[in-house]
Amino acid sequence: MKQHKTQRKAVALISGGLDSMLAVKVIQKQGIHVEGINFFTGFCVEGHTHAIRKKHKDKQKRNNALWVAEQLGIKLHIVDVVDEYKDILLNPVHGYGKNVNPCLDCKTFMVKKAVQWLHEHDFDFIITGEVVGQRPMSQRRETMPIVAKDSGGNDLLVRPLSAQQLPATLPEREGWLDRDRLYDFSGRTRKPQMALAEQFGFTEYAQPAGGCCMLTDESYAIKLQDMWHNRPTREYELDDIIMLKMGRHFRLAPHLKIIIGREEGENNFMQGYKNQFVSIFPTSHRGALCLVDGEFHSDHERDTALALVARYSQGKNAPEVSLGIRQIDGSETQHSVTPMPAQAIKKEWII
Amino acid sequence: MSPSKTEHQLDARRLLCPLPVIRTQDAVAKLQTGEQITVISTDPGTKMDIPSWCRINGHEVKSIQESDNEIIITIEINHC
Numbered sequence: 001m002k003q004h005k006t007q008r009k010a011v012a013l014i015s016g017g018l019d020s021m022l023a024v025k026v027i028q029k030q031g032i033h034v035e036g037i038n039f040f041t042g043f044c045v046e047g048h049t050h051a052i053r054k055k056h057k058d059k060q061k062r063n064n065a066l067w068v069a070e071q072l073g074i075k076l077h078i079v080d081v082v083d084e085y086k087d088i089l090l091n092p093v094h095g096y097g098k099n100v101n102p103c104l105d106c107k108t109f110m111v112k113k114a115v116q117w118l119h120e121h122d123f124d125f126i127i128t129g130e131v132v133g134q135r136p137m138s139q140r141r142e143t144m145p146i147v148a149k150d151s152g153g154n155d156l157l158v159r160p161l162s163a164q165q166l167p168a169t170l171p172e173r174e175g176w177l178d179r180d181r182l183y184d185f186s187g188r189t190r191k192p193q194m195a196l197a198e199q200f201g202f203t204e205y206a207q208p209a210g211g212c213c214m215l216t217d218e219s220y221a222i223k224l225q226d227m228w229h230n231r232p233t234r235e236y237e238l239d240d241i242i243m244l245k246m247g248r249h250f251r252l253a254p255h256l257k258i259i260i261g262r263e264e265g266e267n268n269f270m271q272g273y274k275n276q277f278v279s280i281f282p283t284s285h286r287g288a289l290c291l292v293d294g295e296f297h298s299d300h301e302r303d304t305a306l307a308l309v310a311r312y313s314q315g316k317n318a319p320e321v322s323l324g325i326r327q328i329d330g331s332e333t334q335h336s337v338t339p340m341p342a343q344a345i346k347k348e349w350i351i
Numbered sequence: 352m353s354p355s356k357t358e359h360q361l362d363a364r365r366l367l368c369p370l371p372v373i374r375t376q377d378a379v380a381k382l383q384t385g386e387q388i389t390v391i392s393t394d395p396g397t398k399m400d401i402p403s404w405c406r407i408n409g410h411e412v413k414s415i416q417e418s419d420n421e422i423i424i425t426i427e428i429n430h431c
Binding site for chain 2: 074
C-alpha cells in the first residue's frame, strides 16, 4: 500500500499534437504531477524530412513533443522503441488502417510501454489525449476499451478529454481526479479542442490530431509495401525506413530499385550510404546522387539506371552524360550514356 | 577554485531527430551532476531540441558551436 503521498503522479503519452497537450493541462490543473513519455518508432514524419531536405531549411526544426513538454513545464522521456515496434508493424493483431498503419496495435503497445514505465517509476496513472470517435481505428468507442484492456492499463488509463463519455477510472473513483472537471469531447470535430486551447492560452500548437506517422501516408505506404514485396522477408532496419523517405524511387526489376536524390540536402545525406550501397553519380554535369538497392543482372539494367540518373542531372538535354558507378568497396568505373527522355520513363517504375 | 569538470563526448553525427536527443538522454543518465558532455551532431534540429531537452530536465547548455555542418553542444549535467 502506498503511503504518505502528497501528490499523485501521472505519466502522459505525448505525441506533440494538441490533444495530448490539452490532456496534460487538464490534469495539471487538478494538482497532479505530470511527466511525459514519447516513443520513437522510426516512422516520425517531422524529423527526417526537415533534417535531410535543404528546401525545408527555412522551416523551424523542432521536435514537437519536446516543445510541448517545455510549454507545459513537464519532463519528457523519449524512448527508442524502433526494434520492439517491428513486431507491431509486421504482425498487427488488429490489422492495418487505410495504409500500413497498425493504429490500434500501436496505441495498445504504447500504453503498455507506459504501464511498464509507470510501475518502474512509481507513478499512479496514465493519461492520453485520445478522444472518442476522433480516429477511425484506435479512437472509436468500441476500440478504446480494447486499448485499455490489452495494454494492461485498464482503469489506470485516463482520457481526460473524453472521460465523461467513458466509465470512471480508478483515479476518478479514488478522488485523485474530479470527474466533473474532466471533459466529454467526442467525434471528429476539432472545435472543442480549439476552444479549450484558447481557454488555456495555447496560441501555438502543432498540427491538430497528430498526423505525425509516416505509416498513414499513402505515398510512403506504397514504398514500404514495394520493399516488402520485393525482398525475401519483410524484416527491416532503421536505415531501410529512412531511405523510403528520401529521393525518387524507381523499381526497375524485382531485384533492383534505384533511389535518385531530389536535391542537394538529400544528395548530401545519401552520400553517407555510399559504403552500404552501390552508387551512381554524374561526372560531366552537376546532378543527383543515386543509390542502387539491389543489383544489376544485365548491362541493359545498368544502362537504364545510368540513363535515368543522367535524366535528373543538369545534362538532361545534352547528347551524352558521363557517370561513375562506385562499388561498395570504393572501386569505380566510368560510363557515358544518352539521358533518358521523359516519355521513356515507364510509369510502372515509379514507386 | 572550482574542480575541473569531467568531460565526455557523444558522437551523434548522421543521426536524425529525435535520435540525437535520445542518445544524449541515455548518456546523461549515466553521468554525475557537474560532469560535462559534448554532443556532436549533424541534424540541424538538434540546435533546438537538445537545448529544449536540457531546459526541461534542468541541465545547462554551456555552449553551442557550428562548424563544417556539425553542431557541437556542451552540456553540464545537473540531476536536480
